[in-house]
Amino acid sequence: MRFLALFTLVFVSSACAESAPIAPEVSEEQILASLSARHFDPDRPSEALKSENARARLEALARLEPDAPVHLAERAAAALRHHGASESSRLLLLDLAEKDETPPGLREAALSSLGSAFADREKARLLALSERLSEHPSLGVAREARLLGVRVRVQGFIAPPGADESRERDEGRDEPRLRFRD
Amino acid sequence: MIRLLPPYSFLLIALALSACARSEEIDSSAREVAFLSEDENLIIAFKRTGQVEFLAPIEEGTCYLLGTGSYDADRLIDHDGTIYGYEIEGAELYLDDPTHDLLTGVYRRVNLRSICQARQPDPGENSASVQPLPLSGIEGSGATKKRSAEFDVDEDTIAISVYLFGREVGTRARPTAFLAPDGGNLLVELPDISFCDAGYCALMLPRNEAIPVEPGRYRVEISGPEEYLEEIDARLATRKGAVFDRTRIPLRTVVASTTLTDDEIDQTIDGIVASFEASPYAIELTPTEVVRADAKYAEIVADFRSAAIEELFALGDAKALNLFLIDRAVGIPGLLGLAAGIPSSQGIRGPFNGVIVAVQTHRTGAGVLSTEVLADSSAHELGHALGLFHTTEEDGLLHDPIADTPECLPEHDINGDGSLTAKECEALDGFNMLFWTPVYEDGTFAKQDEISIEQADVLRHAIIGVE
């Protein structure tokens, strides 16, 4: 068999769940293909995911409908860091990061995007959220919550979007890795 | 707000000029001076260049660079031009953030390297197929130095891998030459013979049919700064004897996931075995007993140098492919699976020999799990662990070093969106186990179990392959 039936069904139905229009230059297929890479790096997404035309679709995917794949929702929430729209930050903060019923992986992704791109907004609220979640039983949520708090504190020193300063650093590690798994 | 202490300003001028000026307190070899916040979540590092860095020490040995600014004698300046007054008194930094009051506080002097320098786990226990590979002393002059090793390969040897472990292996210390018995540098001929990631490099032969193992003396050269070369642990893995008509590769499954049922584990393993069964030449993954790991490893940071991975991977088997099924990988949103290396350190029971596959990202929002997709993701990662690269990457510009895997090219991007789907490459490698994405079109998952003859030839040369 060439296709995996279960995910076919849920994936297509999730793709139909959102009616937000997508501008023709970024297709639904392109967004899904880029988000579905075997190995996805939210800090180095394809141009398609950074396009303003992709935002509404990413927001819809990040809401994680019951029949939609979790990995897509997490990646969509993570990719929203490349979109500065207030709708995106509201979704990430109000609908995902602040809600205790959000699955831990999705919550971690939302916190990560908030810290990466929206640390200059609603600082008091983000700091309160950071404090509330910093001892969360999920390692990923607690870790991103602590990181969010630090990002808010140093927000003035975070380079403007596009400067790509938010990267891992192991004592001066500033050279690219030789070859990634992806 | 803190009280500023003008008399100490001279210290800061000195600091700006040279990090070595305060000789009693500052290590003369230090490249920078750093201070840690009281809550230990933030490091402020003063660089000799006049730049100040803000880092978050998130895990042991890992710091994230969050932002930068500039500094002078008594001020830090951010991107908006906002001024933050600071002073250093003894081993403490007093920082004043009058605008936001978010950074105000006392920070204590720390050794940046001791906090941020990568953790290097014990590479692990060798099986009989792996031996220590003694390295020469440090050679050369200048900032970049060299270490080397030579080893003899006999007529019986059909596969070799050189594994290098060390904190800066893969970053600052890298293999720069791999000389074959005829003197040719294989890394020039085929750069993909080498794979590196943080803390680990592997040189592997054969990577394809064009460059087999030849009898004679091989030489490996590793270059980098002296301090990073000193600590390298090098090992040589070899496989001798025949290439079999039917190659069996033991598969050890360690389950740290707390959500997988026994039936789901069985279905997943069956799916993985079936994927490899489709291979030309017979490649048979032979599952051994399934091991349940402590639930504390169900959620784990996706860093093979971490203490948690080191502990979990100790449950692996040196002589098997090791599959670790966890619930969630921390730090990489939506991670499906990740191999510790291409190849992993086959023949060693340790933190670079295995793949992690996350279960929760293979569920729907309602919690429904597709064990078919979980098996496909696992098979793909195990393919990496056995030394296979992606056949085609997203843009069609990068391909594996194997001659008979069709190359899907930018010209096959029918809709011109810059992203090759399995459908666009279906007549080529769209259904190959190592294609870059599992998506066929419109979100449909393809069953990717094709393995080319030459890929299968690499698989049957696995260090851990048995008859």
Ligand SMILES: [Zn+2]
């Ligand atoms: Zn891959």
